[in-house]
Amino acid sequence: MKKFDLIIRGGSVVLPTGVAQTDIGIADGKIAAIGAELAGEAKQEWNAEGRHVLPGMIDVHVHFSEPGREHWEGFTTGSAMMAAGGCTTFFDMPLNGIPSTVTEEALLDKARLGNEKSVVDFGLWGGLVPGNEDDLAPLAEGGVIGFKAFLSTTGNKEFEAVDDMTLLTGMKKIAALGKILALHSESAAITNWLKAEKEAAGQFTADDYLETRPIIAEVEAVERALYYSEITGCALHFVHISSAAAVAKIEAAKARGMNVTVETCAHYLLFNHDDLRTRGNIAKCAPPLREADEQQKLIALLAEGKFDMLSSDHSPCPYDMKDPKDFNLFEAWGGISGGQFTLLAALEVALAHELPxxxxxxxxxANPAQRFELADRKGRIEIGMDADLAIVDLNETFTVTEDNYYAKHKQTLYMGHTFPASVVGTIVRGQVVVQGGKVSEATPQGSWQKPVGIPSSEPALPTF
Structure with missing residues (x-):
């Protein structure tokens, strides 16, 4: 008789071919069997009748600020938050730590911290910034998921935006390394000029902020990056795209056979500019939340399959940086805290629009795993894959409160929002890390995940 570590019984399992009520047998961290009424012994069984079992979410875009700014968010609180939302793997962006992840030394230091503290698996982005072009090859060989660069001013002296020469040189090198460049695509020239105009006039309202980051600034940056990609052959991933016009440019590039993917974020689907008008700085992000009609366009594009993936762009900070008493949006930190809610947001959109x-x-x-070379082990419920699972209840609502939000700082645009579904369980490589909606206090078991072709075993990481 076959022996399993865990059998999940009777759930409605979301397979690549459709939803089936079946059992999942897990052994040694892998999915070992899928079938109705599995025979065998198990150390543990989970009755999932009435629940749905999805592949654990892979969030390709979060900002944990460790080392150096753990008081913003770190691996301990951040990974617990991701687990609570059904996320089993996240990719940490390179810019908010000190140092930023722009050298191999910084990469290995961050990986060491993640291996020690994260309760779920993780990947790490490297950065492309002026002056680190010679660091790109060591970062790629070290195991970065890809590289990130900004076409707009970052406001972060440790991670500056790229100029055009750095961008072209970096893209050529990244193409030769066979990696992907992720881009924050807003025109620095347009946004900085408009911001200076508003500040000179003393205009700091929500509408003024939106007008400094117009859709045309996103479109210009996307189009320029696509031209550079055609010249250099660099694969691109556009992060947090917020407009239908930018998606149209990316769709046209795909039709020409270009190697490009695009994500949007949960907050662009669930919220709009009215939230910035009424709720203030807590709703500030870049690109900004768009008007309601643009929000509806994004939802329609998602339903049509024009977005390859969803992410959170979880970008927290100590709340005094949001400056809640002074409604000068240009000085407040621009980021949405909400990494826990992307899978729930996807379910909300799917249920509302009757999407499968x-x-x-x-x-x-599946799409994040495929794009970033983890599909050999992540992204699908299939025999032989990592047992990364999210168990959700589509009949139990979830209202966000300070008590059930696991981030370090509890202020979030999502506070008080009620989702039509809830995450009741999260399993990472066969280990139960969330049960009954509660994150386990067991020893962290997360592991640094590298793309296919990068050795996963290597000498012990150095201590710095």
């Missing part, structure tokens, strides 16, 4: 759950699984797991 296989589409949710593609947005949140």
């Amino acid at each position: 759950l296989e589409q949710v699984a593609a947005w949140t797991a």
Whole structure:
């Protein structure tokens, strides 16, 4: 008789081919069997009748600020928050730590911290900034998921935006390394000029902020990056795209055979500019939340399959940086805290628009795994894959409160929002890290995940 570590019984399992009520047998961290009424012994069983089992979410875009700014968010609180939302793997962006992840030394230091503290698996982005072009090859060989650069002013002296010469040189090198460049695509020239105009006039309202970061600034940056990609052959991933016009440019590039993917974020789907008008700085992000009609366009594009994936762009800070008493949006930190809620947001959109759950699984797991070379082990519920699972209840609502939000700082645009579904369980490589909606206090078991072709075993990481 076959022996399993865990059998999940009777759930409605979201497979690549559709939803089936079946059992999942897990052994040694892998999915070992899938079938109705599995025979065998198990150390543990989970009755998932009435629940749905999805592949664990892969969030390709979060900002944990460790080392150096753990008081913003670190691996301990950040990974617990991701687990609570059904996320089993996240990719940490390179810019908010001190040092930023722009050298191999910084990469290995961050990986060491993640291996020690994270309760879920993780990947790490490297950065492209002026002056680190010679660091790109060591970072690629070290195991970065890809590289990130900004076309707009970052406001972060440790991670500056790229000028055009750095961008072209970096893209040529990244193409030769076979890696992907992720881009924050807003025109620095347009946004900085408009901001200076508003500040000179003493205009600091929500509408003024939106007007400094118009859709045309996103479109110009996307189009320029695509031209540079054609010249250099560099694969691109556009992060947090917020407009239909920018998606149209990316769709045209795909039709020409270019190697490009695009994500949007949960907050662009669930919220709009009215939230910035009424709720203030807590709703500030860049690109900004758009008007309601643009929000509806984004939802329609997602339903049509024009977005490859969803991410959170979880970008927290100590709340005094949001400056809640002074409504000068230009000085407040620009980021949405909400990494816990992307899978729930995807389910909310899917249920509201009668979209199949296989589409949710593609947005949140299969497509990220495929794009970033983890599909040999992540992203699908199949025999031989890592047992990374999210168990959700589509009949139990979830209202965000300070008590059930696991981030370090509890202020979030999502506070008080009620989702039509809830995450009741999260399993990472066969280990139960969330049960009954509560994150386990067991020893962290997360592991640094590298793309296919990068050795996963290597000598012990150095201590710095």
